[in-house]
Amino acid sequence: MIKLGISAFYHDSAACVTIGGRVIAAVEEERFTEIKHDYSFPINSIKWCLREAKIEFKHINEIHWYENPEKKDDRVSTTFAKKPFRTFFLNRKYKKSKKSQNPKDILESMGYTGKIIYHDHHYSHAAFAYFTSNYDHSAILTVDGVGEWETTTISVGKGRKIEKKISIDFPNSLGMLYSTITSYLGFKPNEGEYKVMGLAPYGNAETYKDKLRSIFNNTSNKYTIDQKYFTWEYSDKIMFNKNLCILLDLPPRLPGEELTQDHKYLASALQTVYEEQFLRLLKTVKSITKSNNICLGGGCAYNGVANKLAYKYFKSVHIPFAPSDAGSAIGVCLTSQTKVSPYLGPEFKSSTIKRVLSGYKDRLYYLPLSDEKLINKIAGYLCNQHIVAWFQGRMEFGARALGNRSILASPRDPKMREKLNRVIKKREGFRPFAPSVLEKDVGKFFDVKEPVPHMNVVAKTKVKYLPAATHIDGTSRVQTVNKQQNYKYYKLIEKVGKISGVPVVLNTSFNLKDQTITLSPKQAIERYLSSEIDVLVINNFLILKQ
Amino acid sequence: MKNKIKELIEKIKKDKEYSKKMEELKKKDPYVYKNF
Numbered sequence: 001m002i003k004l005g006i007s008a009f010y011h012d013s014a015a016c017v018t019i020g021g022r023v024i025a026a027v028e029e030e031r032f033t034e035i036k037h038d039y040s041f042p043i044n045s046i047k048w049c050l051r052e053a054k055i056e057f058k059h060i061n062e063i064h065w066y067e068n069p070e071k072k073d074d075r076v077s078t079t080f081a082k083k084p085f086r087t088f089f090l091n092r093k094y095k096k097s098k099k100s101q102n103p104k105d106i107l108e109s110m111g112y113t114g115k116i117i118y119h120d121h122h123y124s125h126a127a128f129a130y131f132t133s134n135y136d137h138s139a140i141l142t143v144d145g146v147g148e149w150e151t152t153t154i155s156v157g158k159g160r161k162i163e164k165k166i167s168i169d170f171p172n173s174l175g176m177l178y179s180t181i182t183s184y185l186g187f188k189p190n191e192g193e194y195k196v197m198g199l200a201p202y203g204n205a206e207t208y209k210d211k212l213r214s215i216f217n218n219t220s221n222k223y224t225i226d227q228k229y230f231t232w233e234y235s236d237k238i239m240f241n242k243n244l245c246i247l248l249d250l251p252p253r254l255p256g257e258e259l260t261q262d263h264k265y266l267a268s269a270l271q272t273v274y275e276e277q278f279l280r281l282l283k284t285v286k287s288i289t290k291s292n293n294i295c296l297g298g299g300c301a302y303n304g305v306a307n308k309l310a311y312k313y314f315k316s317v318h319i320p321f322a323p324s325d326a327g328s329a330i331g332v333c334l335t336s337q338t339k340v341s342p343y344l345g346p347e348f349k350s351s352t353i354k355r356v357l358s359g360y361k362d363r364l365y366y367l368p369l370s371d372e373k374l375i376n377k378i379a380g381y382l383c384n385q386h387i388v389a390w391f392q393g394r395m396e397f398g399a400r401a402l403g404n405r406s407i408l409a410s411p412r413d414p415k416m417r418e419k420l421n422r423v424i425k426k427r428e429g430f431r432p433f434a435p436s437v438l439e440k441d442v443g444k445f446f447d448v449k450e451p452v453p454h455m456n457v458v459a460k461t462k463v464k465y466l467p468a469a470t471h472i473d474g475t476s477r478v479q480t481v482n483k484q485q486n487y488k489y490y491k492l493i494e495k496v497g498k499i500s501g502v503p504v505v506l507n508t509s510f511n512l513k514d515q516t517i518t519l520s521p522k523q524a525i526e527r528y529l530s531s532e533i534d535v536l537v538i539n540n541f542l543i544l545k546q
Numbered sequence: 547m548k549n550k551i552k553e554l555i556e557k558i559k560k561d562k563e564y565s566k567k568m569e570e571l572k573k574k575d576p577y578v579y580k581n582f
Contacts, residue, residue, distance in 0.1 A: 237572070238571055249560075252567055
């Protein structure tokens, strides 16, 4: 059975090909178009996945779409009908886009006449979260902005079956509240949420906590959100109205404006209130499912600080590598527990890399090295406070660089964080960097309950000597690495440990300001040349500037 | 009474400030959130 999974037209479009239940290839469209969180139909991703799987479009048996257009249409029409005059133009715009975004029409125009199976948006999240875990019984909690109607679901996974128990519907959405305050703080929704999360520890929640709490009305196991502060039901532009400004008694921040202490307080209050609501949900999940395991899905599962709270009620927590909509393209293709590595994207042969490098002979020195020599050399560079762009094998799927498209540095250098933020990535100074640590040594440095291979749980840092990878509140978004996960990366961290006594490296995604994660050797070289990164490694090529 | 008038003026001022900011935001149109 050959399946093609697709997510598109919201954010983070992606495609995935599975053959006989095995994930062969998956990639996000943004990597090809270089448009962050690209939501367009993932034509480039589909083409690449088919090529990687060595099949043609006609060989596909089933196409699985990550949401149900009919149910979504029902939500939109019902919502617009509440305010027909106010939504008149928006409705027209929606109808137009609905026509051009009909999956059946698009796929038919590509020559596909086979079966298209539509899944509920939150089922797709749940399937990706549960079927990539190794549990045969687990609670599943999915939280995001909005799917068709649902914004939150609680399900139970047992064997190959996922049974939904409870759902919370639009417009009551924790994800949309987070995005709204993200936009209120002058960041782009669906993109800047992690900036708000990074900003939160710089503030104190007290000033705005009660104001944000007053927006909620909690019932026994659900919540509603007072819509008088929001425009979610009648605007696709600004997400809040003047009532929210008056409630907060703080004018919204325009992008680029100075970040004041009040903005930090608001970020802190949002994170606090989000965690309170998330904890309530977790309690409900526990009481309904009685499971010891939980799988978290939906875009909100990128909130590593809140994710940690799951350990209060569950012994084991699984969060997949791309819990947002991109991962749903994989989730819809899975029907049972499947071991899926995050390294599912394009890779490049040595001959191709050599050919690309030969075009930069006048600007670069390059040298192919054996694995051992390369690792020794790079570990030495890292221990001497050099910044290394590390490009290896298949590209990661999801928002996190997990050691194949990473910029690496020493977490022990107190100036490294500022250097990376200001000089290399040219981004806000408050944003933290993550450490990668050998799984077997993680307990020495970080307070984690179990391995965190996908960098999605924030943990207390136990030591003081990792300043560049420790946030202001003494925490880190840690990634644990073992041999099976990523052998070469493991060996590199191990070597760093042997030289310095600390088997930890700082790991941030290989991209510069506002760029998508690096896909190809050419892109890697161009980015290396236009930045102050000291060393570039592409597979086994050690590359230096002349 | 004086305080009340002061409060009211302050409120109107703030209200204008919010309205101005909202107008600016609408013009800049930075927050396109496709929830439809």
